[in-house]
Amino acid sequence: MGASFVPITVFTVLWGIVGIVCPFFVPKGPNRGITQVVLMLTAATCWLFWLCAYMAQMNPLIGPRLTSETLIWIARTWGEPY
Amino acid sequence: MGSLFRSEEMTLCQLFLQSEAAYACVSELGELGLVQFRDLNPDVNAFQRKFVNEVRRCDEMERKLRYLEKEIRRDGIPMLEIPGECPEAPQPREMIDLEATFEKLENELREVNQNAEALKRNFLELTELKHILRKTQVFFDEHEGGANTTESMTRALISDDPNRHIGHVQLGLRDKQESLEFLPCFVAGVILRERIPAFERMLWRACRGNVFLRQAEIDTPLEDPSSSDQVFKSVFIIFFQGDQLKTRVKKICEGFRATLYPCPEAPADRREMAMGVMTRIEDLNTVLGQTQDHRHRVLVAAAKNIKNWFVKVRKIKAIYHTLNLFNLDVTQKCLIAECWVPALDLETIQLALRRGTERSGSSVPPILNRMETLEDPPTYNRTNKFTFAFQNLIYAYGVATYREVNPAPYTIITFPFLFAVMFGDLGHGALMAAFGFWMCYKEKPLQAKKIDSEIWTIFFGGRYIILLMGLFSMYTGLIYNDIFSKSLNIFGSAWRNNYNQSTLESNKMLQLNPDSDAYTQTPYPFGIDPVWQLAEANKIIFMNAYKMKISIIIGVFHMLFGVCLSLWNHLYFKRRISIYVEFIPQILFLVLLFFYMVLLMFIKWTSYGPNAAHLGSDDPEIVKTSAYCAPSILITFINMMLFKTDPNTRPQCNDNMYAGQIGLQKFFVIVALMCVPVMLFGKPYFIMKEQKERARQGHQTIEGAAENGAAGGAALPPPQHHDEDITEVFIHQAIHTIEYVLGSISHTASYLRLWALSLAHAQLAEVAWNMLLRKGLMSRDFEGGIFLYVVFAGWAAISVSILVLMEGLSAFLHTLRLHWVEFQSKFYSGEGYLFQPFSFEVILDSAGQGEE
Numbered sequence: 001m002g003a004s005f006v007p008i009t010v011f012t013v014l015w016g017i018v019g020i021v022c023p024f025f026v027p028k029g030p031n032r033g034i035t036q037v038v039l040m041l042t043a044a045t046c047w048l049f050w051l052c053a054y055m056a057q058m059n060p061l062i063g064p065r066l067t068s069e070t071l072i073w074i075a076r077t078w079g080e081p082y
Numbered sequence: 083m084g085s086l087f088r089s090e091e092m093t094l095c096q097l098f099l100q101s102e103a104a105y106a107c108v109s110e111l112g113e114l115g116l117v118q119f120r121d122l123n124p125d126v127n128a129f130q131r132k133f134v135n136e137v138r139r140c141d142e143m144e145r146k147l148r149y150l151e152k153e154i155r156r157d158g159i160p161m162l163e164i165p166g167e168c169p170e171a172p173q174p175r176e177m178i179d180l181e182a183t184f185e186k187l188e189n190e191l192r193e194v195n196q197n198a199e200a201l202k203r204n205f206l207e208l209t210e211l212k213h214i215l216r217k218t219q220v221f222f223d224e225h226e227g228g229a230n231t232t233e234s235m236t237r238a239l240i241s242d243d244p245n246r247h248i249g250h251v252q253l254g255l256r257d258k259q260e261s262l263e264f265l266p267c268f269v270a271g272v273i274l275r276e277r278i279p280a281f282e283r284m285l286w287r288a289c290r291g292n293v294f295l296r297q298a299e300i301d302t303p304l305e306d307p308s309s310s311d312q313v314f315k316s317v318f319i320i321f322f323q324g325d326q327l328k329t330r331v332k333k334i335c336e337g338f339r340a341t342l343y344p345c346p347e348a349p350a351d352r353r354e355m356a357m358g359v360m361t362r363i364e365d366l367n368t369v370l371g372q373t374q375d376h377r378h379r380v381l382v383a384a385a386k387n388i389k390n391w392f393v394k395v396r397k398i399k400a401i402y403h404t405l406n407l408f409n410l411d412v413t414q415k416c417l418i419a420e421c422w423v424p425a426l427d428l429e430t431i432q433l434a435l436r437r438g439t440e441r442s443g444s445s446v447p448p449i450l451n452r453m454e455t456l457e458d459p460p461t462y463n464r465t466n467k468f469t470f471a472f473q474n475l476i477y478a479y480g481v482a483t484y485r486e487v488n489p490a491p492y493t494i495i496t497f498p499f500l501f502a503v504m505f506g507d508l509g510h511g512a513l514m515a516a517f518g519f520w521m522c523y524k525e526k527p528l529q530a531k532k533i534d535s536e537i538w539t540i541f542f543g544g545r546y547i548i549l550l551m552g553l554f555s556m557y558t559g560l561i562y563n564d565i566f567s568k569s570l571n572i573f574g575s576a577w578r579n580n581y582n583q584s585t586l587e588s589n590k591m592l593q594l595n596p597d598s599d600a601y602t603q604t605p606y607p608f609g610i611d612p613v614w615q616l617a618e619a620n621k622i623i624f625m626n627a628y629k630m631k632i633s634i635i636i637g638v639f640h641m642l643f644g645v646c647l648s649l650w651n652h653l654y655f656k657r658r659i660s661i662y663v664e665f666i667p668q669i670l671f672l673v674l675l676f677f678y679m680v681l682l683m684f685i686k687w688t689s690y691g692p693n694a695a696h697l698g699s700d701d702p703e704i705v706k707t708s709a710y711c712a713p714s715i716l717i718t719f720i721n722m723m724l725f726k727t728d729p730n731t732r733p734q735c736n737d738n739m740y741a742g743q744i745g746l747q748k749f750f751v752i753v754a755l756m757c758v759p760v761m762l763f764g765k766p767y768f769i770m771k772e773q774k775e776r777a778r779q780g781h782q783t784i785e786g787a788a789e790n791g792a793a794g795g796a797a798l799p800p801p802q803h804h805d806e807d808i809t810e811v812f813i814h815q816a817i818h819t820i821e822y823v824l825g826s827i828s829h830t831a832s833y834l835r836l837w838a839l840s841l842a843h844a845q846l847a848e849v850a851w852n853m854l855l856r857k858g859l860m861s862r863d864f865e866g867g868i869f870l871y872v873v874f875a876g877w878a879a880i881s882v883s884i885l886v887l888m889e890g891l892s893a894f895l896h897t898l899r900l901h902w903v904e905f906q907s908k909f910y911s912g913e914g915y916l917f918q919p920f921s922f923e924v925i926l927d928s929a930g931q932g933e934e
Contacts, residue, residue: 007607034086034469034491041495046557049503050608052635053561055684056628057576057605059691061709063594064577064617064624068586074613075579075586081599 003058011050019043086469086491088654089482090424092459092917097419098449100439104408104417107438107448108401108920109171114434115921118422118460122409131406136174139181140399146184147392150384153191157378159385168922169390171397180394187384194377201370202307208363209304210272210315211343215356217298217317218270218345267328268321273340275299275314281338285320288330293322319345393926400925420453422460422917459484462917467525469494471544479902480912485654487647489906496640498550500900503636504839504893505551507847508559509566510886515552521545551894561609562840566881567847569612576602577613591619597692597708625844629837631683631715637833637904638676641826644908645669651909663764667757668822668908674750676830679719685739686715702734711735722747761819766811773808821907829904835896843889850880 020043023036066074099107111117123131154161172180273281278297285293296319303312318340320331335342346352409418423431428450435448461482465473473490475497482488505511521528522545533539541548563569580600581592594600594613605611610628614621645668652660690712696704705711711732718739721728725748730737738744858866858873906912918924 004604004607011608030464031466034494037491038494041492041499045495045499048636048639049499049558049561049632052632053609053628054605054607055687056631057611058687059689059709060596060601060605061691061712062620062624063596063600064613064621065591065593065619066613066617067591067619068581068589070616071579071581071586071592074575074577074616078575078578081578081580081602 003054007054011054012047015043015047015050019047086463086465086473086488088485088488089461089463089914090426090917091485092422092462093425093428094453094455094457094459095421095423095428096451096453097421097435098411098451099408099417099419100442100444100446100448101415101417103439103442103444103446103448104405105174105401106442107435108404109397110434110438110441111431112171112397112400112404112920112922112925114430115919115923116424116427116431118917118919119404119407120420120422121407122418122420123407132408132410133402133405136177136402137399137406139177140395140402143181143184143395144392144399146188147388147395149188150184150191150381151388151392153195154381154385154388157381159378159381161385161388163389168926169393171401171922172394174398177398180391184391187380190380191377194373194380198370198373198377199307201366201373202305205363205366205370206304206307207341207343208359208366210300210317210341212356212359212363213300214270214272214317214319214343214345215352215359217300218319219349219352220298221296221319222349267323268319268345269328269331269335269342270317270319270345271335271340271342272300272315272317273335273338275316277338277340278316278318281318281334281340284334284338285331288334289322289327292327293320293331295320392929396926396929397922400920400922404920424462424464424917458914460917461486461914463488463490468546471547472497474543475547475898475901476906477916479906480910481914481916483911483914486911486914487651487654487909489647489901489910492643492647493901494550496643496905497897497901498547498554500636500640500836501551501893501897502554502558503632503836504896505555505843505890506558506562506840507564507566507843507885508556508570510843510847510881510889511552511555511557511559513552513882513886514890515549515556518545518547518549518552522549551890562844563610563612563615564844564847567615567844567851569610569615571612573607575611575613576604576606577611578602593620595698597698599697601692603692603694622841626837626841629840630834633833633836634676634830635680635683636836637830637900638672638680640833640900640905641829641908642669642672642677644905645672648909659765659768663760663768667760667764671754671757671761671823672826674754675723676826678747678750679715682715682718682739686712689739705734706736713739722751725751758819758823761822762816765815766808769811770808825907829907832904833900835900839889839893839896843885843893846889847881847885850877850885854880 019040022039026032026035026039128134151161282295282297285295297316298318299316300314303314305311306313320335322328322331332342346355405417407419410416411418432450435450439447461484463473463482469490472493473488475493476482476488476490502511505514521542525545528542533542559565560570577594578600579586580594580598585592610625614624617624645665648668649661649665652658652665690707691709693699693704693707699705711734717728727737727744854873854877858870858877861869
């Protein structure tokens with residue numbers, strides 16, 4: 001498993017706040033229900049989308065195929081492997 | 083519960099209005115706009131209704147106002163917008179005043195116009211005469227000068243020697259200059275310039291060349307008084323001889339609508355006449371100016387009030403139209419109306435009615451009665467400016483059945499989200515969001531401008547959708563890591579170069595191995611790693627695998643959500659049987675087959691890949707979870723449906739993704755297939771059972787009634803049941819089931835359009851960058867700067883027109899389809915009809931649009 005604790009927590013908590021906590025604090029009024037639905041769906045869709053992008057890269061099956069020039073540039077600017 | 087989730091509860095009401103108070107009450111209700119009246123005399127001809135006279139009077143007033151408006155527009159006088167609030171509908175007695183005012187104005191205007199026209203015609207004639215005198219002078223001067231003789235001498239010659247001139251004619255017009263001197267008669271006139279060639283030809287042919295025509299163009303255009311167009315005319319003068327030719331020439335002139343004017347032969351007479359004409363023209367000019375001034379004053383005064391009057395008249399007309407829908411009661415003192423009313427607004431309506439009664443000074447309050455009915459009430463969703471556009475997207479498909487779950491609140495987010503999955507690009511999203519934000523921010527001024535271009539109206543109506551679509555596209559663009567086809571490296575890529583210098587020098591292309599220290603073993607935290615944008619060789623392979631999977635994942639969640647909404651419908655309408663034989667098998671079918679596939683995707687993502695602790699290990703246990711052993715989800719799914727296992731071609735790997743996979747899959751497929759007959763026969767079976775039950779009970783009641791009858795009571799008619807034909811139910815259910823089962827497969831595949839469009843968008847953006855902007859950025863020196871300037875313009879134009887507008891439109895349409903077909907088919911029947919309240923606002927709006 002190539003997951004890292006920090007980003008998963010950060011983004012899950014972030015969207016969790018938007019989708020679960022925020023709906024409780026929507027001001028009362030005729031549009032309260034709509035606003036709640038909007039918040040929850042925003043959080044759900046955005047979180048799912050982020051999660052898929054993250055999980056698709058957790059265990060890469062292939063690596064990027066690059067020209068050697070690009071690789072030299074990468075070696076210069078991004079640094080050495082850890 | 084918010085009103086948008088379901089349509090409003092409606093009640094049918096009966097309204098008794100005192101005839102004196104009816105007008106005022108309906109007026110108040112029109113201001114409110116919450117009541118839909120039903121036509122109570124549908125078979126009465128429109129001309130036989132009670133208030134036909136009033137409506138006709140209003141029509142007449144409207145016609146007069148339109149006439150006034152036309153005149154005002156013709157003079158280009160600005161019409162004042164109504165200051166502040168719309169005027170209320172005037173009292174019926176005010177109608178007479180209004181009528182009188184309009185009558186007076188119209189008559190005055192017509193008179194002024196008539197006078198002006200007569201004057202103008204006069205003016206035109208005089209001007210033409212003036213021109214004739216001036217131009218013919220030139221003709222006469224010419225020939226006098228050319229022949230070196232005086233006119234009197236010519237005359238003398240003609241009278242002296244008629245033979246000679248006959249001889250001349252017989253010889254034909256050999257010499258024009260010469261022959262002129264001997265032509266005794268002429269007519270002068272004015273003709274439209276474009277008719278000249280035909281006129282000339284006609285004259286030549288009809289008179290066999292025996293006439294002589296001279297013409298000169300009038301330089302300034304003249305105004306045609308009947309149409310007030312500017313026309314170009316020419317002066318002509320025709321010389322001929324003999325009465326026969328004269329009549330012929332005159333006929334031709336008539337035929338060509340030429341105006342003939344008397345033109346004296348003697349120069350002194352002509353001069354005198356010209357003087358007279360000039361003075362008369364001057365007089366006329368002053369009179370005309372005064373007439374115009376008067377007309378202008380009248381129109382300016384009218385322009386101040388015309389909008390106001392329009393509103394008043396339209397309101398009166400609307401009220402009488404509504405009153406025509408009412409029934410008179412027997413005593414003729416009371417009007418009866420039936421109307422659909424939102425249940426929540428009954429109080430407001432009562433208040434409005436009371437206001438109306440007070441205004442009319444009637445003593446008897448109106449009565450509003452609730453009625454019981456079996457009819458389907460209209461669908462009414464209270465929207466605001468934000469939800470309105472989304473609700474319209476739904477209505478474009480079909481109006482919700484009364485009290486059915488309304489998809490609009492969910493569409494507010496799912497619509498921009500699905501759009502953004504296809505349109506994901508931070509740059510293009512930002513452009514779209516900026517445009518949407520500008521329209522929302524400048525809402526009021528833009529609305530006030532009333533731009534009536536159709537495309538603009540569509541964009542402006544969907545401003546909130548555009549804003550949200552832009553914002554979501556920015557988010558998905560960040561996740562795709564795409565900004566005009568370039569990537570952002572915010573968190574630092576998870577990939578490094580681990581090849582040494584000699585390898586790099588000896589190879590052109592190299593692939594980084596994730597199962598080595600080239601990959602940090604923890605992914606890029608937010609979105610796609612920027613390294614993929616650089617990997618031109620296999621970026622598409624990686625992106626396709628990723629985007630196809632997310633399309634299916636999003637699609638399955640979307641459809642599951644739709645099926646869950648159908649549960650909410652069943653619960654609300656208390657269709658318990660439908661829950662058991664429709665909802666449960668449906669959701670089982672979807673979950674066991676397609677959600678299971680989604681789960682397989684997640685399993686593949688998590689369990690196959692490099693092992694951080696044993697990089698590049700050959701240990702057979704570790705190889706089993708390596709990329710080498712990752713199965714294809716699609717093949718796995720197809721095999722699952724076919725109950726088949728592929729022969730193992732990779733001996734190092736496990737056959738299954740997890741223990742007991744084959745058995746579980748078989749179980750899932752069998753259960754899913756068993757759901758199909760439940761969907762197919764469940765509902766008809768229960769309906770049949772219910773009918774039998776009811777039939778038995780019906781028998782009992784009839785028997786009971788018979789007994790009662792025997793006991794002396796009146797025989798009751800047997801209770802009526804709307805028994806649906808059972809074969810119809812079967813066919814209906816079969817269609818539904820086939821649609822759902824086949825639909826699940828085709829709809830899942832249909833969500834792959836998310837992948838296809840987002841791929842197309844990314845590729846197009848890349849092509850635009852590589853073919854244009856890169857060329858500009860790579861050119862050097864001073865000329866390079868100029869080249870870049872030009873290239874950037876081209877790239878920006880293509881980005882906006884093709885990538886944002888066209889791609890945006892296509893993504894929008896695909897999103898619309900995904901919502902209408904794939905999502906709404908799971909729960910939405912859309913068989914209702916729209917609540918159309920009697921509202922002045924709507925009536926005035928539509929009238930205003932029709933007029934423009």
